Amino acid sequence: MNTRIAAPLIVVGLLVGLTACGSSDDDKAAAAPGRTVSEADRDAARKAAGLPEEPSAHDRYAFLEALDAIDPRISKADMDERSVSRGLNQCGSIRTTKDRAKLIELTLERFTIATRLPDINNADTGGKILDAVHKHLCPDF
Structure with missing residues (x-):
């Protein structure tokens, strides 16, 4: 790793x-x-560790809403807390990795899209999740 x-x-x-x-x-x-x-x-x-602070209630809600807008199954398959945790962990990757293709791959892995939702396991979905993480959970990264 x-x-x-x-x-x-x-x-x-x-x-x-x-x-x-x-x-x-x-x-x-x-x-x-x-x-x-x-x-x-x-x-x-x-x-x-290079992770952001815990998100405010507003940012947390906005992040979960953004996931629902991509595909409601993403956050519904997880408990909301798990989705936020996965997003915060992805922030660590955003901070250290500049290669967008690699970040998208890590996003899909981190949110377990390949195993849980194989029909949306693609770069478009990964990019949208990555953008939601960046916008709502770690905009300063």
Whole structure:
């Protein structure tokens, strides 16, 4: 895997791990509120990974509406949260990859269009999703 793509994924994985409860079986059984990551630390880790901040409610809604305009099955097959998460991860690729054809390929893979919606698995759909991600989730990238 390309290290420019892997770095954001590693940081996101670390964020997930850091927000989990303790490391021993006894700790996992009991909630450990003191072991959660602060929002500031989470934002700093996202920034270090090249990912944008969590979108505002307005931007999140606009992104999901844009996906629905492309094909309602894209976001309906996922929970909305998963679609937004996939979009935010795609922002990391937008930041590090300038080749549009490669970005479209990554978009189709990230949104699992080939396996879930093979009838729209094409560059046109991938480009539209990519443009929606860029416009609504990471316009400064």
